Amino acid sequence: MSVAKNIGRRVVKRLGASVPALLGVVVFTFLLMRVLPGDPATFFASGPNAGQEEIDELRRQMGLDRPMYEQLARYLYDVATGHLGRSMTTGQPVLADLAQRLPASLELSFFALIIALALAIPLGIAAALKPNSLIDHAVRFVCTLGVCVPTFVSGLLLIYVFYYLLGLAPDPTGRIDIFAAQPPEITGFLLIDFLMVGDLAGWRAAFGQLILPAFTMALFVLAPLARMTRASLLAVLGSDFIRTARSVGMTGWRVVIVYALRNAMLPVLTIIGIVFSTMLGANVLVEKVFSWPGIGSYALDALLASDYAPVQGFVLLIAAIFVMVNLAIDVLYGIADPRVTVE
Amino acid sequence: MSSTLRHAGWVLRGNPVTAFAAAGTFLLVAVAVLAPWIAPYDPITSNVSNALKPPSAAHWAGTDQLGRDIFSRLLAATRLDLTIAAAAVSLSFVAGAVIGSFCGYVGGRLDRWVGRLVDVLMAFPLFVLAMALVAALGNRVENIIIATAIINLPFYIRFARAEVNVRRHAGWVEAARAGGDSHAAVVLRFLLPNILPAMAVQISLNLGWAILNAAGLSFLGLGVQAPTPEWGIMVAEGARFIGTGQWWLVAFPGLALMLAVLCFNLLGDGLRDILDPRMRT
Numbered sequence: 001m002s003v004a005k006n007i008g009r010r011v012v013k014r015l016g017a018s019v020p021a022l023l024g025v026v027v028f029t030f031l032l033m034r035v036l037p038g039d040p041a042t043f044f045a046s047g048p049n050a051g052q053e054e055i056d057e058l059r060r061q062m063g064l065d066r067p068m069y070e071q072l073a074r075y076l077y078d079v080a081t082g083h084l085g086r087s088m089t090t091g092q093p094v095l096a097d098l099a100q101r102l103p104a105s106l107e108l109s110f111f112a113l114i115i116a117l118a119l120a121i122p123l124g125i126a127a128a129l130k131p132n133s134l135i136d137h138a139v140r141f142v143c144t145l146g147v148c149v150p151t152f153v154s155g156l157l158l159i160y161v162f163y164y165l166l167g168l169a170p171d172p173t174g175r176i177d178i179f180a181a182q183p184p185e186i187t188g189f190l191l192i193d194f195l196m197v198g199d200l201a202g203w204r205a206a207f208g209q210l211i212l213p214a215f216t217m218a219l220f221v222l223a224p225l226a227r228m229t230r231a232s233l234l235a236v237l238g239s240d241f242i243r244t245a246r247s248v249g250m251t252g253w254r255v256v257i258v259y260a261l262r263n264a265m266l267p268v269l270t271i272i273g274i275v276f277s278t279m280l281g282a283n284v285l286v287e288k289v290f291s292w293p294g295i296g297s298y299a300l301d302a303l304l305a306s307d308y309a310p311v312q313g314f315v316l317l318i319a320a321i322f323v324m325v326n327l328a329i330d331v332l333y334g335i336a337d338p339r340v341t342v343e
Numbered sequence: 344m345s346s347t348l349r350h351a352g353w354v355l356r357g358n359p360v361t362a363f364a365a366a367g368t369f370l371l372v373a374v375a376v377l378a379p380w381i382a383p384y385d386p387i388t389s390n391v392s393n394a395l396k397p398p399s400a401a402h403w404a405g406t407d408q409l410g411r412d413i414f415s416r417l418l419a420a421t422r423l424d425l426t427i428a429a430a431a432v433s434l435s436f437v438a439g440a441v442i443g444s445f446c447g448y449v450g451g452r453l454d455r456w457v458g459r460l461v462d463v464l465m466a467f468p469l470f471v472l473a474m475a476l477v478a479a480l481g482n483r484v485e486n487i488i489i490a491t492a493i494i495n496l497p498f499y500i501r502f503a504r505a506e507v508n509v510r511r512h513a514g515w516v517e518a519a520r521a522g523g524d525s526h527a528a529v530v531l532r533f534l535l536p537n538i539l540p541a542m543a544v545q546i547s548l549n550l551g552w553a554i555l556n557a558a559g560l561s562f563l564g565l566g567v568q569a570p571t572p573e574w575g576i577m578v579a580e581g582a583r584f585i586g587t588g589q590w591w592l593v594a595f596p597g598l599a600l601m602l603a604v605l606c607f608n609l610l611g612d613g614l615r616d617i618l619d620p621r622m623r624t
Contacts, residue, residue: 020459024460025466033479144608145605147604148601149600149601150578152559152578156581156593156597160585163586164585278468281470282470303475306478311475315468319466322466322468
């Protein structure tokens with residue numbers, strides 16, 4: 001009971017503390033986008049020889065003829081009421097565009113995180129159990145190389161090996177083969193949707209498209225996860241209660257998995273939060289390489305077309321997800337370690 | 344000073360990895376300086392009859408879609424990529440160290456407001472912020488440098504602030520004040536030099552990150568423009584040919600990027616060993 005109350009207090013406190021930063025993000029993004037070169041009114045006028053009246057009319061429609069502070073106030077009001085504006089390139093409201101594309105990015109990021117954890121935690125454990133052994137050096141080597149290869153290079157090389165050389169992966173463009181049956185629209189997460197309607201062939205096709213981009217992303221974040229698991233587990237394994245557990249005759253695996261790992265997971269949780277947030281931002285590169293129809297490629301296209309609203313919406317969305325992820329990590333922290341309380 | 348050098352020599356002898364990183368960094372800088380003289384071909388001139396040839400004795404890294412020698416382009420790109428990274432990191436280091444130290448020294452309202460600004464910067468996805476900054480400032484190389492410097496800035500401000508904060512009540516700071524030095528002089532002449540060694544590690548680790556960042560931006564088509572040789576652009580141009588099996592267009596610039604980042608990261612780890620007093624036994 002008191003634990004739940006405690007967590008509730010933490011959530012409220014953290015949400016309150018993040019409001020100024022979020023507000024700062026909105027204002028900063030607004031200012032940044034207003035400095036962008038190119039007058040969007042000219043850009044979206046009917047053609048190169050559009051009359052001055054037409055451009056002026058567009059500027060009036062878009063509110064660009066108002067003073068800066070009035071535009072800002074109006075923008076803040078719109079954001080508060082859930083209106084993120086309209087994308088000039090797709091013609092849709094930004095909120096609808098983002099909602100439609102967010103599942104693609106989230107599915108990719110979640111899947112990549114699962115792959116990364118499934119690789120990093122066993123590697124970290126193996127390295128921590130035998131420090132300075134061959135396996136420890138091998139893990140360190142892999143981690144050191146992992147952070148040095150940019151995602152856009154590793155992604156392209158994976159395409160070369162698994163699509164061109166081995167022919168195992170499908171054509172690396174998008175989430176689904178254009179000739180395949182259209183996926184059901186339930187949650188937007190293709191792997192879940194196909195399972196729900198029981199379409200196993202569709203599920204396998206979607207899985208095939210997902211695996212290379214997810215693996216690319218997982219390789220990039222493997223290093224911090226494995227390193228933190230190793231360091232944290234190494235510290236815990238040296239503590240008194242582990243020595244006691246061993247001395248009363250518990251088997252090695254029971255000590256490591258039940259006693260040591262649970263205590264070692266706290267710093268790893270923090271890193272998972274940071275890694276997930278980094279992935280959402282770094283998505284832009286991976287989505288570009290694999291023509292993935294997520295929010296990152298949406299924002300990039302808008303940015304290159306000097307379309308303000310989608311970029312503002314994207315940055316705002318990512319910042320909001322940052323806050324939510326931190327909050328979730330905080331709650332998990334409270335569950336994993338009841339000693340953690342509000343300072 | 345000579346004891347530091349001797350210590351560095353001892354670390355390098357006992358640590359072949361750091362020695363490798365130091366040698367690699369030296370090689371990179373040498374290539375950056377000498378590129379125009381050692382490149383076997385002109386990195387810009389195209390020769391379409393010789394396009395998309397795999398690596399051979401004449402073209403060590405093959406040729407690209409316009410028949411340009413990839414090895415020569417890699418050499419020429421080293422200068423641009425290292426310049427961007429070095430300029431961006433020095434900019435954010437100088438600005439961050441000065442702002443951070445004053446915040447840590449003065450404290451109070453200035454510290455709180457700068458802290459809040461840093462929080463706002465950190466709430467952005469940093470790579471996206473860099474993209475938006477380059478687009479807002481204009482698609483030029485200088486702006487890649489500025490954008491990379493700005494997204495690095497929060498780390499330096501926080502680092503310098505924390506390091507100065509623990510030292511500001513130290514005996515030698517009070518001694519400098521009592522000796523008649525102004526606050527600014529105390530920060531610039533005593534506190535800053537004192538935190539420099541710790542920040543040197545950050546600089547080396549940051550150089551690798553800055554190179555990845557700049558290459559990522561130009562891969563997306565922001566910043567450096569074709570036909571300028573640059574590692575990120577070379578990967579972007581080669582990406583069109585990976586599905587048809589011309590791997591050398593992507594693999595060699597990728598390898599160059601990886602080696603550069605690897606050298607700087609390993610050097611940073613080595614510097615930490617040199618500067619960490621617990622290693623000096």
